[in-house]
Amino acid sequence: xxxxxxxxxxxxxxxxxxxxxxxxxxxxxxxxxxxxxxxxxxxxxxxxxxxxxxxxxxxxxxxxxxxxxxxxxxxxxxxxxxxxxxxxxxxxxxxxxxxxxxxxxxxxxxxxxxxxxxxxxxxxxxxxxxxxxxxxxxxxxxxxxxxxxxxxxxxxxx
Amino acid sequence: xxxxxxxxxxxxxxxxxxxxxxxxxxxxxxxxxxxxxxxxxxxxxxxxxxxxxxxxxxxxxxxxxxxxxxxxxxxxxxxxxxxxxxxxxxxxxxxxxxxxxxxxxxxxxxxxxxxxxxxxxxxxxxxxxxxxxxxxxxxxxxxxxxxxxxxxxxxxxxxxxxxxxxxxxxxxxxxxxxxxxxxxxxxxxxxxxxxxxxxxxxxxxxxxxxxxxxxxxxxxxxxxxxxxxxxxxxxxxxxxxxxxxxxxxxxxxxxxxxxxxxxxxxxxxxxxxxxxxxxxxxxxxxxxxxxxxxxxxxxxxxxxxxxxxxxxxxxxxxxx
Numbered sequence: 001x002x003x004x005x006x007x008x009x010x011x012x013x014x015x016x017x018x019x020x021x022x023x024x025x026x027x028x029x030x031x032x033x034x035x036x037x038x039x040x041x042x043x044x045x046x047x048x049x050x051x052x053x054x055x056x057x058x059x060x061x062x063x064x065x066x067x068x069x070x071x072x073x074x075x076x077x078x079x080x081x082x083x084x085x086x087x088x089x090x091x092x093x094x095x096x097x098x099x100x101x102x103x104x105x106x107x108x109x110x111x112x113x114x115x116x117x118x119x120x121x122x123x124x125x126x127x128x129x130x131x132x133x134x135x136x137x138x139x140x141x142x143x144x145x146x147x148x149x150x151x152x153x154x155x156x157x158x
Numbered sequence: 159x160x161x162x163x164x165x166x167x168x169x170x171x172x173x174x175x176x177x178x179x180x181x182x183x184x185x186x187x188x189x190x191x192x193x194x195x196x197x198x199x200x201x202x203x204x205x206x207x208x209x210x211x212x213x214x215x216x217x218x219x220x221x222x223x224x225x226x227x228x229x230x231x232x233x234x235x236x237x238x239x240x241x242x243x244x245x246x247x248x249x250x251x252x253x254x255x256x257x258x259x260x261x262x263x264x265x266x267x268x269x270x271x272x273x274x275x276x277x278x279x280x281x282x283x284x285x286x287x288x289x290x291x292x293x294x295x296x297x298x299x300x301x302x303x304x305x306x307x308x309x310x311x312x313x314x315x316x317x318x319x320x321x322x323x324x325x326x327x328x329x330x331x332x333x334x335x336x337x338x339x340x341x342x343x344x345x346x347x348x349x350x351x352x353x354x355x356x357x358x359x360x361x362x363x364x365x366x367x368x369x370x371x372x373x374x375x376x377x378x379x380x381x382x383x384x385x386x387x388x389x390x391x392x393x394x395x396x397x398x399x400x401x402x403x404x405x406x407x408x409x410x411x412x413x414x415x416x417x418x419x420x421x422x423x424x425x426x427x428x429x430x431x432x433x434x435x436x437x438x439x440x441x442x443x444x445x446x447x448x449x450x451x452x453x454x455x456x457x458x459x460x461x462x463x464x465x466x467x468x469x470x471x472x473x474x475x476x477x478x
Contacts, residue, residue: 034295040238055295056325056444059295062448063451063455064451067454070462074466076466082466112455115445115449123312130299
C-alpha cells in the first residue's frame with residue numbers, strides 16, 4: 001500500500017500553512033492583549049484596533065484561536081505520522097519549535113482549566129503557569145525569528 | 159460571654175462543638191457553619207436590618223489598616239503621560255466610596271416602601287464571585303481565590319495594571335500608585351501600583367474569627383456560612399419578608415447575597431453610582447462566554463485527527 005508521492009509533497013498544503021500562520025498571529029496578539037499594555041501604549045487608539053483594549057473580547061478570540069490551533073496541530077501531527085514521516089524528517093529547529101509549542105499548548109490548556117468555576121490550582125502553580133505561558137511564547141517568537149532569518153525549515157526531505 | 163466565644167470560634171477547624179453551639183444562638187454564624195475548608199463561604203446581608211451606623215466600616219478600617227498602602231513619594235514619572243497617577247494617601251478618610259483605604263462603605267437610597275418614603279442603607283464591598291474574573295483574568299496570578307471562596311489580591315505581587323477592576327462587573331478594586339513590586343522592575347514603563355479591595359478578613363477567618371464587619375455589626379445584618387445554606391436562608395428570608403435577592407445569580411453567582419425589602423431595580427435607581435460606588439444592576443456571567451468554548455476546545459483535536467485520517471484513507475484508496 002503506497003501513497004502517491006505527488007499527494008505527499010502538497011502536504012501540509014497552502015491552506016493549512018496560512019491557517020497556522022493566521023492562528024498563531026491571532027493567538028500572539030490576543031495573548032499579549034491579556035496584559036494591560038495596548039491601551040497604555042496607544043495601540044488600541046489605532047482605528048480598528050480598539051477591541052485590543054477590551055479584555056473579554058481578546059480573551060474570547062484567544063479561545064477561538066486556541067480551538068483552531070489545537071485542531072491544526074492535531075491534524076499536522078497525524079498527517080506527519082501517517083503520510084509525511086516516510087519522506088520528511090523533523091529538523092533540529094523543528095524539534096525545538098515543536099517542543100516549545102507543546103509547552104505553550106499544555107500551559108494554555110491548564111490555564112483554560114484554571115478559568116473554569118471550581119478549579120483548585122494552587123496560587124504559586126497559577127503564577128508559574130502564567131509566567132511559563134508568556135515566557136514560552138516569547139521564546140517561540142525568538143526562535144521563529146531566528147528560523148525565518150536563517151531560512152530554517154520545520155522538515156527536510158529524507 | 160458564651161456568645162462572644164462562639165462568635166470568635168465558629169469557623170475554627172475541629173471545634174465542632176463550638177460550631178454546633180453557634181448554630182442555635184449566633185446570628186453572625188450560619189446555623190450549620192461547621193468548618194469545611196473546601197466549601198465556599200458566603201455572606202447574607204439582610205438590608206432590612208441595616209441602620210447605616212457605619213460600625214462595619216469603622217471595624218473594617220481598624221482591622222485592615224495594616225494592609226493599607228504606604229506609598230513611596232515622589233512617584234516615578236510614568237511613560238507615556240496618559241498613565242494616571244492614583245493617589246489616595248492624602249484622602250485616607252474618604253468613607254463614602256471604595257478606595258485603597260476604604261474597602262467597605264455604606265450606600266444610601268431613598269425609596270418608596272409600602273407607600274412611604276424610606277431611607278435604605280446597605281454595606282457595599284467586594285461580592286467575592288464564585289468564579290471571579292478579577293482572579294481568573296489577572297495576568298500574573300496576583301489575585302487569587304481561596305478555597306473558602308474569598309477573592310484577594312496579593313499586594314506583594316500585584317503590579318497595579320488595573321485589569322481586575324476593568325473586568326470586575328462592579329469595578330471594585332481600587333488602585334494606589336507608588337507602592338508594590340512595580341517599583342522594583344520598570345516603574346516608569348510597566349505597572350502603576352497595587353490594587354486593593356475587601357479580602358473578607360481572610361486572615362481572621364483563618365484564625366477562626368469572623369470578618370470584622372460581621373463581628374462589629376450591632377444589628378446583625380450579616381450572616382456567614384456555606385454558600386448553599388446561605389442561599390437557602392436568603393430565599394427563606396425573601397419569602398418571609400416578600401423581599402428580593404441580589405448576588406445569587408449575578409456574574410454566575412457570588413458569595414455576597416443581599417436580601418432587600420424593595421426590588422433591586424428600584425434600589426439601583428436610587429443609589430448614587432459612579433467611581434468607587436458600585437451599581438446593583440443584573441450582571442450576566444462574564445466568564446461564561448469564553449468558558450462555554452471549552453467543549454469545542456476538547457473536540458478540536460479530535461476534528462484535526464479525523465481530518466488527517468480521512469485524508470490518509472482518501473489518498474490510500476486513490477493510489478490503489
